[in-house]
Amino acid sequence: MAPTSETLTAARILEATEEVLRRHGPAKATVVDVARALGVSHGSVYRHFRTKAALREAVTERWLDRTSASLSGIAAGDRDPEARLRDWFTALFTAKRHKAGDDPELFATYMVLIGENSAVVDRHIADLTGQLTEIVQDGVGRGVFTSAAPATTARALFDATGRFHDPCYARDWEQPGIETEFDAVVELVLRGLRA
Amino acid sequence: MAPTSETLTAARILEATEEVLRRHGPAKATVVDVARALGVSHGSVYRHFRTKAALREAVTERWLDRTSASLSGIAAGDRDPEARLRDWFTALFTAKRHKAGDDPELFATYMVLIGENSAVVDRHIADLTGQLTEIVQDGVGRGVFTSAAPATTARALFDATGRFHDPCYARDWEQPGIETEFDAVVELVLRGLRA
DNA sequence: CAGCTGACAGATATTGAAATCTGTCAGCTG
DNA sequence: CAGCTGACAGATTTCAATATCTGTCAGCTG
Structure with missing residues (x-):
């Protein structure tokens, strides 16, 4: 350079x-x-940057924030909550799959950084489940979803779909049939969410 | 020795x-x-054993089979399918959590072996989802569950609960609040499964 | 003669000396 | 004088020599 x-x-x-x-x-x-x-x-x-670790942490945060930002638009809309939820998970899965598939070496690099910076990852997950909470709350408000505790439900939705966004499953994202598995899980949790 | x-x-x-x-x-x-x-x-x-790899594979298989065997009793019963499903997941989570928590070093050893033997792991997962399919099919037969394709649904149930049995989440199993998260996910997918 | 031994070749792991890196700071420079 | 440099100490990594391990097999043993 x-x-x-x-x-x-x-x-x-x-x-x-x-x-x-x-x-x-x-x-x-x-x-x-x-x-x-x-x-x-x-x-x-x-x-x-005080240390090398702080520098790597900042790089990790920037990378994760780019994903959060691209999803917040979907979460914030005022469309049908079920469609928004479906789109949000599809967008998350698609984004992650492209990151992993298009440049595997770079993705492996960020997986190492993620392993080093669990505090940053925790904040990222809190951010994403926050977006999900918005959608769930909106759905409950409109009477299309049932949830006693939207934040808990949002976290359950995030956990239940882990296979399609958690980097530890990245190697499965290229397997044939993964789309079917994704649809089955999303369908299952959406059914569980409906009022 | x-x-x-x-x-x-x-x-x-x-x-x-x-x-x-x-x-x-x-x-x-x-x-x-x-x-x-x-x-x-x-x-x-x-x-x-032809090779060291074959020996390690056999050890891995034995270890995984011990878990499968202890769960098959729950799957095969003739009790209420929803209770069986709940018990099955609870038993799986409890067993895994004890394996990871009681002897972390040994568990780390088996995580390495699991990483080396993905074919054995795939068979193990097929075995477990097979047990789940039994329960789902039984539930559909009794009219308490809805599922167009029990095997696909069983796989979706397994995927959705990954956070509570996949070793890559082992470090989270000691965190406070994990029980609540487990309950939330199981509740969500059971709601999605009910007729 | 079925099952075991132990020497062997090539592959893999260990070790310790040398090279590089991290983090600091006194002093240089515009 | 705010921001940058480069030499430095201690920590970490690299590399090549050395030791150990894997997998084979001819021959030993009960």
Whole structure:
């Protein structure tokens, strides 16, 4: 990466770190590599991120937030709650499957980062179940869903569909028949949700 | 382990292999260790198992079969299908949680073995979903469940409850609140199953 | 002669010395 | 003087030599 003379910002460091991770993988990506990519000394990187772990955590958070953001539009709409729920899970599954299938090495890299940063992952899951809670609450309000505790139900929906969004199942996402399994699970939980 | 003068059988080798795995862990357990534990030369072990991988596969299969066997009793009963389903999942979750919690090191060992032997795992899952299919079919026959394709529904039930039996979630099984999450998911899918 | 042994070749794992990396900080530079 | 540099100590990783293991098989033993 060509050293530019722009100010060194956290954003530029994150960009460079993603590139270094893409190139070298999680095991060999070093802070020195990131500094070299930016044309600065590694001491400068430590001015913006206290440790290598903090830098990797920030990269992980950015990656997860991109998924959350793309789903929030579906959750926030005012369409039929059941259709929104179906679309939301389909969008989540499709997004994850493409991330895993299109660039397996990069996905493997992010799986390592996710393993290192469980606090960030927990926040991400709280964010996603929050979106689900919105949909469930809306459905209950309109009388099309039944739920004594929307947040608990939202979490149950998220857990029940884990096979189609949890990275630990990524290898199954290319298997034939996975679509059928997805439809069967979504159908089952939607039936369980209807008023 | 004291060398006995009994005949060397596959069963005795499997027993010794489990012990060696328990003691040394999956990375350091060698065929030579197993032979030493039995007081024979390692060549003798190769008379009963073609390769080290075949030996580890047999150990893995035995371990998984113990779980299947303990559940088949619940599946085969003639009690209320909904109660049987609830009990079956509870028994599966409880068994897995104890295996993981009571001896974490041994459980980690078996997680490595499971990763090495996906064919055995696939057979195990087919076995468990087969038991679920029995219960679903029985429920449909009695008019308490609805399912167009019991085998597909059984698989959906298994997938939807993955968080409470798939080893990749083992670290969550000690978390407070996991019982509540389990109940929420089981309730949700049972509601979806009722006629 | 059925079952076991132990030496062997090639593959894999261990080890420890050398190289690299992380995180700090005194001092340089624009 | 705010931001960057680069040398440094301790921690971690790499690499190549060494040791151990896997799988085979000719021959031993009861």
